[in-house]
Amino acid sequence: MKISPGKLKFLLNYLFGPYIGAGVKVEEYSQDWRYCRVVMPLRWYNRNAVNTHFGGSLFSMTDPHYMLMLMNILGKEYTVWDKSTEIDFVKPGTGKVIAEFHITDKMLEDIHQNTAAGEKYLPCYEVNVVDEQQNTICTIKKTLYIKKRLNDRARF
Numbered sequence: 001m002k003i004s005p006g007k008l009k010f011l012l013n014y015l016f017g018p019y020i021g022a023g024v025k026v027e028e029y030s031q032d033w034r035y036c037r038v039v040m041p042l043r044w045y046n047r048n049a050v051n052t053h054f055g056g057s058l059f060s061m062t063d064p065h066y067m068l069m070l071m072n073i074l075g076k077e078y079t080v081w082d083k084s085t086e087i088d089f090v091k092p093g094t095g096k097v098i099a100e101f102h103i104t105d106k107m108l109e110d111i112h113q114n115t116a117a118g119e120k121y122l123p124c125y126e127v128n129v130v131d132e133q134q135n136t137i138c139t140i141k142k143t144l145y146i147k148k149r150l151n152d153r154a155r156f
Contacts, residue, residue, distance in 0.1 A: 023057075
């Protein structure tokens with residue numbers, strides 16, 4: 001996937017139905033793809049029966065980012081997919097919520113080491129969705145499937 005961070009931000013904010021429907025906004029993608037910030041204010045259309053953030057919207061605001069960031073950092077030599085996600089609700093979200101994603105040198109080192117011979121690697125990355133006071137609303141664990149392509153046929 002060859003796209004600029006700014007173009008991806010635009011596509012997600014203005015053309016991606018799940019984000020439009022939930023009121024999710026990507027505020028920033030760094031030029032090196034190592035940082036992303038996503039926000040979601042509480043609105044009438046993304047609240048649940050008890051007037052807090054709907055869990056599905058909290059989940060969706062975190063869904064594609066680690067995968068998209070790593071796809072752009074690692075390039076065509078790697079297959080990167082979301083494999084599974086676990087969400088732990090900690091506190092009701094009643095205002096604007098924020099999720100920040102970071103790709104570190106250590107994460108990239110681990111990927112390169114664990115996929116060097118073409119093995120699949122299933123790292124688990126954690127992101128906290130917080131409110132404006134930095135209280136954790138939920139913790140999301142994203143497991144990715146990453147594999148180095150040794151030839152054009154080695155996708156999975």
